[in-house]
Amino acid sequence: ALVLTPPNLLFARDTDGDGAADVVKVVDSGLQGIVSPEHAINGLWYATDGWFWCANAPWRYRWNGELLERGRTAGGGQWGISEDRFGRIYFNDNSNALRTDAYPSHFAVRNPALGVAHGMGVSIARGTKPNPTHLTPGVNRGYRGTTLVDGKLNEFTGACGPLVYEGDALPERYRGDAFVCEVTSNLVHHFELERSGEELPKAVTAPGGGSLIESPDERFRPVNLAEGPDGALYVVDMYRGVIQHRLFVTSWLRAQMEERQLEEPIDRGRIWRITAADAQPKARVKLAECSWTELGNALSSPNRWTRQTAQRLFAEEGDTSRDAAEVLQEVVRKGDELARQHLAALVPPPVDAALMAWGNGNSLERVLALGDLRTPQAFDALVEIAWIGKLDATRRGAIVSGLSGREFTFLARTLEWSSGTALDITAKEWLEDAASRTDTNRPATWFGQPPTTPDALALIELIGACAVNDGGDELLGELVAWIAGPPRGKGVPNEWRKALAKGALGARAKDAKGNFRPIRVPKEAVAFVHGLPEATAFVEALVWRGKPGSEGLFPRDLDATESARFERGRSIYEQTCAACHQVTGRGDIGVAPPLRNSPWVLGDAERTTKIVLHGLRGPVTLDNLTWDAEMPSHSFSDEDTASVLTYIRRAWNHGADPVAPELVQKVREAHAARRGPWHVSDLP
Numbered sequence: 187a188l189v190l191t192p193p194n195l196l197f198a199r200d201t202d203g204d205g206a207a208d209v210v211k212v213v214d215s216g217l218q219g220i221v222s223p224e225h226a227i228n229g230l231w232y233a234t235d236g237w238f239w240c241a242n243a244p245w246r247y248r249w250n251g252e253l254l255e256r257g258r259t260a261g262g263g264q265w266g267i268s269e270d271r272f273g274r275i276y277f278n279d280n281s282n283a284l285r286t287d288a289y290p291s292h293f294a295v296r297n298p299a300l301g302v303a304h305g306m307g308v309s310i311a312r313g314t315k316p317n318p319t320h321l322t323p324g325v326n327r328g329y330r331g332t333t334l335v336d337g338k339l340n341e342f343t344g345a346c347g348p349l350v351y352e353g354d355a356l357p358e359r360y361r362g363d364a365f366v367c368e369v370t371s372n373l374v375h376h377f378e379l380e381r382s383g384e385e386l387p388k389a390v391t392a393p394g395g396g397s398l399i400e401s402p403d404e405r406f407r408p409v410n411l412a413e414g415p416d417g418a419l420y421v422v423d424m425y426r427g428v429i430q431h432r433l434f435v436t437s438w439l440r441a442q443m444e445e446r447q448l449e450e451p452i453d454r455g456r457i458w459r460i461t462a463a464d465a466q467p468k469a470r471v472k473l474a475e476c477s478w479t480e481l482g483n484a485l486s487s488p489n490r491w492t493r494q495t496a497q498r499l500f501a502e503e504g505d506t507s508r509d510a511a512e513v514l515q516e517v518v519r520k521g522d523e524l525a526r527q528h529l530a531a532l533v534p535p536p537v538d539a540a541l542m543a544w545g546n547g548n549s550l551e552r553v554l555a556l557g558d559l560r561t562p563q564a565f566d567a568l569v570e571i572a573w574i575g576k577l578d579a580t581r582r583g584a585i586v587s588g589l590s591g592r593e594f595t596f597l598a599r600t601l602e603w604s605s606g607t608a609l610d611i612t613a614k615e616w617l618e619d620a621a622s623r624t625d626t627n628r629p630a631t632w633f634g635q636p637p638t639t640p641d642a643l644a645l646i647e648l649i650g651a652c653a654v655n656d657g658g659d660e661l662l663g664e665l666v667a668w669i670a671g672p673p674r675g676k677g678v679p680n681e682w683r684k685a686l687a688k689g690a691l692g693a694r695a696k697d698a699k700g701n702f703r704p705i706r707v708p709k710e711a712v713a714f715v716h717g718l719p720e721a722t723a724f725v726e727a728l729v730w731r732g733k734p735g736s737e738g739l740f741p742r743d744l745d746a747t748e749s750a751r752f753e754r755g756r757s758i759y760e761q762t763c764a765a766c767h768q769v770t771g772r773g774d775i776g777v778a779p780p781l782r783n784s785p786w787v788l789g790d791a792e793r794t795t796k797i798v799l800h801g802l803r804g805p806v807t808l809d810n811l812t813w814d815a816e817m818p819s820h821s822f823s824d825e826d827t828a829s830v831l832t833y834i835r836r837a838w839n840h841g842a843d844p845v846a847p848e849l850v851q852k853v854r855e856a857h858a859a860r861r862g863p864w865h866v867s868d869l870p
Contacts, residue, residue: 188238188247188254192219192226195247197254213254216761217243222818224431225765229267232494233275235290236501236531241267241277243765246292249502260291260306261765262774266347266410270362270379271490273527274387276348277307279777283345283366284311284377284389288580293554297590299656300648301770303583311377311389316342318371319395320402324448325370326430329438344370344429347410347422350379352490355417355461361488364389365398365419367408369429373400374408374421384550399460404448416468417489419460426452434803434816473499482513485525497528548574550584557588565592569599577641586648593649594664601678604636636679643685650689657839659708665690666711666728670721680718687720691727695839696783703841704729704739741841748832748844751825755833758826763834766817771838779806779813782838791831791845793869795853798827801863816863824850 187207189196195214198207219226227243237246241263248255262285263277270276276286287294288305295302321337325344328334333341347367351360364377376392392398399408399421407429410422427448430439443449473484473495481504484496504510514533517525548571556568572585589596653665668678669686694702707728729736744752760769766778773780781787786806787794801819805812822830824847831850835842 188213188230190217190219190227190230193217195254214247214256216757218762218765220821222431222434224264224434225818227765228265229263229277231267231269231275232498233269234273234494234497234527234531236497239267239269239275241265244295244769257292258295258769260287260294260302261768262287262291262307262777264346264777266349266367268349268364270350270387271352271524271527273530276350276364278345278348278366280344280346281342282309282311283314283316283342283368283375284348284364285309286386288386289550289554289584293558293584294587295769296557297587297652298770299590299593299652299661300583300586301655301772302768303580303587305580305583307774308386310386311342314342314377314389314391314396315340316368316371316373316375317391317395317397318368318373318400319397320372320400322371322404324404324427324439324442324446326434326436326439328442329436339368339371342368344368345375347408349411349413349419351413351419353413353417353419354488355465356419357462363392365411367411367421369407369409369424371400372402372404372406372408374398374411399458404446405454413489413491414459415470415489415491415495416461417491418465421458421460423456423458425454425456434818478504478507478510478513481510482517485517485528486520486522488524493524493528497532500532550581553581553584554588557585565595566599569596569603572596572645573600573637573642577639577645579644582641582645582648585645586652589649591661593652593661594668597646597649597668597682601636636682638679638681643681646682646685647689647692650686651693652689654690654693654705655839657706662705662707663709666707666725670711670725683718684720687724690724694727696785697788700785702727704736706730706740706839741836741843744832744836744844751829751832751844752836754826755829755831756837758822758830759833759837762820763830771834773813777813777815778817779808779811781834783840784808787834788840788842791835791843791849792853794831794835795827795845795850796857796864796869798822798831799850799854800857800860802866802869803863804866806866819863824848824854 187198189198193216194212195217197209197211197213199209200206201208217227225242227240227245229241230238230247231240233239233246237248237257239246239259242261242265244259244261246257246259248257264279266277268276273290274286275290276284278284285307288308291302291306293303294306297303316339318338322339323334323337325333325339327343333339333343345366345368349365351363351365354361362379364379366375366377368375375396376398377389377396378392379387380390381387405425405427407424407426408421409424409429412420412422414420427446427450428435428439428443471492473481473492476484481496481499484492487493487496500510500514504514514529518529518533553568553571556564556571568585568588575581586593650665650669653661656662665686669683669690690705694705697703705728707730710730710733711725711728729739731740767773767781771780771782779786786797797817798820802817805814820827827850828845828847831845834840836844
């Protein structure tokens, strides 16, 4: 079994069948959750793609032989993670009862210059309410005017433990619906998931108010949900009066605790088993003792636990078995819909199938697959289909996420092919045939002229932003050449130049006062495109060493000690901070604000140090968005605190001064008596 015990992920094995682990080894470390369990990595959901997905951390894991491989995701969620039969991942945070991704989020983080692509962590339960039928005064934020109405919780504030039910012990009408624990209102909420084509599902409260189970006992605290081998729904009930971590207890909740003596007991946790009233016991089947043929049949079981376990056994024990391979091929031939998702991880398609036949000709799935292959043939195929059909924000992000370092090659190839000069007749005929099957409101082909629809220009804007976000000499040099000078290749349409300039200017970093900073480039740039104001404005926003007025605009180089501190800070940040603020520093709506270009990061170093040492409470507003969650303190050493602060003040093209451990020590000693987080009003 994989066991999360922050800061470690353990692999435990029972070798003699006595129910106790005889072998325990650390397979990953440095994970968060020591200071505050509210920020601990959790989940380990075994998904149909063969990976263990986590909530509250941007990681997924899978076995690669005897080694556990870790892969990056967009993260998301606080406590609990689930999946539907179609392979879509679901999660939530305390105020957003159910969220999901437009497509598997590991695709969305492939391009560091893009950050997390559009369509991740979308709230699909907006406007829904928990609807308890009993009074729920013991809520941490009960002092807010909208939280309690007539003494009852009026908004989700303790959502956790989501589960899309795919068992077979509840009535059939529940299959595919979502259950969410609302721990502060002592209930499990029932959502029906409305699905329509390729659109994201919508979570709608089930008739009758939505409570699957509810109790007026305010010590009933459902925190997590699971399906068992019997297909039943299992509810983990912490059963205690207070479930808020001590770091975040408000004076309102403290008064509730004292009034009704809710702090005790703390040792009455239990697990509830929920089935249909007329459910009949099922015969136990030991899948580990089944034949490969029996396991192949199990992949079509109506019970997801059975399907998942069969998939895992094929993955772990059948990779070298000819019999297992033959059984899987037979399952493929049968074409069972339930088995199909599990087969994708067990019988991956050959490369040529991914190139030409995975999904529809220009489907989102195929766009994602082609961006992952990183071969010349896949790249050409991606260019062929990228501009066809619906080019909404989700598809644009999916395209650019697969272009890391190849953004301008993609544009150059598009210009080449606009007149058909680089296409042989077979490829062109195939492409035109694919185009003819798309929305009739869109042109059947983009041959003869470069694409300049509003959606196409929005994609090009995204590439301009990527070059600035990357901040490297190569992409910035390409950007300058495409916007302001003789481009590499044929003439660039002015509409493209304008779009690139718009994207680049919008991606500029800001200083501590919120003003745009110039874009630092390696050498002098001149606007060759006379009469194009956008190109001129872009060049005016550039700065290079030696340009008049550039004094003080370039940060000093880090010395050897500071550079080592920066790299150490990167590691700490990715292990600890990225779960909330994201690897890109762009934050997560509803969870944590962005650090990229934030005055809280780039301003006074002592203020930022106070926040890391003691935490922060209160609403933080940036770019007209407000976050009102509590950031916990961190028990880093002075050296590690200085390292992570140095990293966030220099990463993402920032130019703020590094932080020394001596400053951290000074701040720590000056506020040694502090026992709680700072409020935003304390730190002007």
